[in-house]
Amino acid sequence: MNKNINPNKIAVIGAGGVGATTAYALMVQGVGSEIVLIDLNKDKAEGEAMDLRHGASFVNPVDIYAGDYEDLADAKLIIITAGAAQKPGETRLDLIKKNTGIFKKIIPSITKYNKDGILLVVTNPVDILTYLTYKISDFPANRVLGSGTVLDSSRFRSLLSKNCGVAASNVHGYIIGEHGDSEVPVWSLTNIAGTQIDNYCPICKKDCKDNHFKDISDQVKNAGYEIIDKKGSTFYAVALAVSRIARAILRDENAVLTVSSLMKGYYGVEDMSLSLPTLINSNGIKNVLELPLSEAEEKAFKDSAQHLKDNITELDI
Ligand SMILES: NC(=O)C1=CN([C@@H]2O[C@H](COP(=O)(O)OP(=O)(O)OC[C@H]3O[C@@H](n4cnc5c(N)ncnc54)[C@H](O)[C@@H]3O)[C@@H](O)[C@H]2O)C=CC1
Ligand SMILES: CC(=O)C(=O)O
Numbered sequence: 001m002n003k004n005i006n007p008n009k010i011a012v013i014g015a016g017g018v019g020a021t022t023a024y025a026l027m028v029q030g031v032g033s034e035i036v037l038i039d040l041n042k043d044k045a046e047g048e049a050m051d052l053r054h055g056a057s058f059v060n061p062v063d064i065y066a067g068d069y070e071d072l073a074d075a076k077l078i079i080i081t082a083g084a085a086q087k088p089g090e091t092r093l094d095l096i097k098k099n100t101g102i103f104k105k106i107i108p109s110i111t112k113y114n115k116d117g118i119l120l121v122v123t124n125p126v127d128i129l130t131y132l133t134y135k136i137s138d139f140p141a142n143r144v145l146g147s148g149t150v151l152d153s154s155r156f157r158s159l160l161s162k163n164c165g166v167a168a169s170n171v172h173g174y175i176i177g178e179h180g181d182s183e184v185p186v187w188s189l190t191n192i193a194g195t196q197i198d199n200y201c202p203i204c205k206k207d208c209k210d211n212h213f214k215d216i217s218d219q220v221k222n223a224g225y226e227i228i229d230k231k232g233s234t235f236y237a238v239a240l241a242v243s244r245i246a247r248a249i250l251r252d253e254n255a256v257l258t259v260s261s262l263m264k265g266y267y268g269v270e271d272m273s274l275s276l277p278t279l280i281n282s283n284g285i286k287n288v289l290e291l292p293l294s295e296a297e298e299k300a301f302k303d304s305a306q307h308l309k310d311n312i313t314e315l316d317i
Contacts, residue, residue, distance in 0.1 A: 004074050005116050007282070008033040010246060011072035013106060014082030015039040018122055020048040021239035022079060023064065027052055030060040031247045036067040036075070039082065073113040076282075077249055079242060080133070082106060083123040088229050092124040092180045093311055099123050100132060100315060107136045115139070118249055118284045121146040121260075122242055126179045127308055128315070130260045130273040135317050141262040142285040148260030148275030149175040150241040152183055155220045156190075163216060164204060166192050173197070174258050175220060176276050176297075177304030184300040185217040189291060245280065252282035261285045267298050269305040272312055 010032040012019045019037065026032050039045040045066035052064045065071075072078055083099040086092060103123070110119070119139060121130045130146030137144060152175035154168075161168035173190035177183045190197040201208070227234045248255035256277050263269040266276060266288055279286040293301065 005076050006034060006074045007076050008250060009036070009075045009077075010034070010250075011036045011038060011067075011075040011078045011117075013038045013072075013078065013080045013110075014123070015041070015045040015048045015066070016081065016085070017233050017235040018085075018238055018242075019079075019081035020052075021235040022081060022122070022242045023048065023052055025239040025243035026246060027055070027059055027062050027064065029243050029247065030062075031243055031250060032077075033061060034063045036065055036071045038067055038069065038072065042066065069109045069113055072110060072117070075114060075117050077118050077120060077246055078110055078114065079120045079122060079246070080106065080110075080129075081122045081242075085233055086124065086224070086228055088232075092126075092224075093128075095124050096128060096311060096315065099125070099129060103129055103132055104136065107133055111137050111139075118143045118145070120242065120245060120249075122238065124179070125311075127260045127273050127275070128312060131262070131312065132315075132317055134262055134273065141264075142283055144262070144273075145245070145278075145280075145284055146260030146273060146275075147179070147238065147242055147245060148273075149177070149179050149183055149258040150245060150275075151238045152179060152220055152223075153258045154237060154241055155223050156185060156217070159216045159219055160190070160192075160197075163208070163212065164192060164200070164206070174277050175217075176258060177274055177301050178308055179260065179275065181221065182300075182304035182307040183221055184297055184304055185220065186291075186293060186297055187213060187217075188294040188297060248280040249282055249284065254279050254281045254286060256280075256289065259285070261288060263305070264288075266290050267293070267301055269302060272305060272309055274301075274305055274308065 037045040049066040126146040134144040258275045
């Protein structure tokens, strides 16, 4: 570990809905002992930091403050949530041009001060911006990741939990591919109490309607749109997803999470960032797991990759 890095320090760039709620989740869950908030709008960062700090007596000791890029020089983890968010009716990919422009300014500002931390991208479209961050930061691939489908996998488990009447912590399943419209539910590996989901149904004996699994994966895919239509933006669940990833890094957990990272020929996909189940520890990406997918799932994953690749080509990264 680089001597200048504080292993318990986190920088959050972008103190909007996602950034401020992420800082709150980190604080409440005791992840990190120093958190710096950086935003183009300095008053917003300062106001959020003050509001969070005033809860200090209820949580583990943590120093939260608003700062500038110099302040992330010793951060172990730099979480990027800055940029435009979807408006009702917009897709994540509609944000490409605007947020690519923002990232081309933010990433050099980070690497000017910090070359040894881990970069965690949350801004959408998260897979494309994770790849862009890898390309322009010059960081090794293991230290550039995106929140990817960690949120979608949690939505999947929570909907299955409700449907099957089993605690979400006992429902295991992954959404892979794009964090977006082409994402892929991995039903073949989804299990409850170690039992593949199709085999769990006769044990459960609940009278589910036909196609209930398809309904669940469609709900996961459309959740972001539905919430944005109803309340304007999403931030609670993604903040918990980001806090979970941060914990895996700061506590060197070797946790399996579906983060987005550089594809190195997995299922034939390379030179772009996408989500697959991945071991995460204090080095960032330890290992991407090429689990046995069904033929249809592997094809859907490759189609998801192609869908994003077309958008990356247009960007000329
Ligand atoms: N990956 C995921 O699962 C999710 C990603 N998101 C994405 O997160 C991003 C942020 O969403 P919200 O927080 O809701 O938006 P927001 O509009 O509430 O906050 C964005 C913040 O970024 C700041 N900002 C803009 N340009 C900046 C720059 N150059 N440097 C520093 N700060 C800058 C703004 O001042 C603002 O405070 C969006 O792209 C959204 O789509 C949102 C939910 C889930
Ligand atoms: C906005 C977004 O990416 C989500 O809630 O899934």
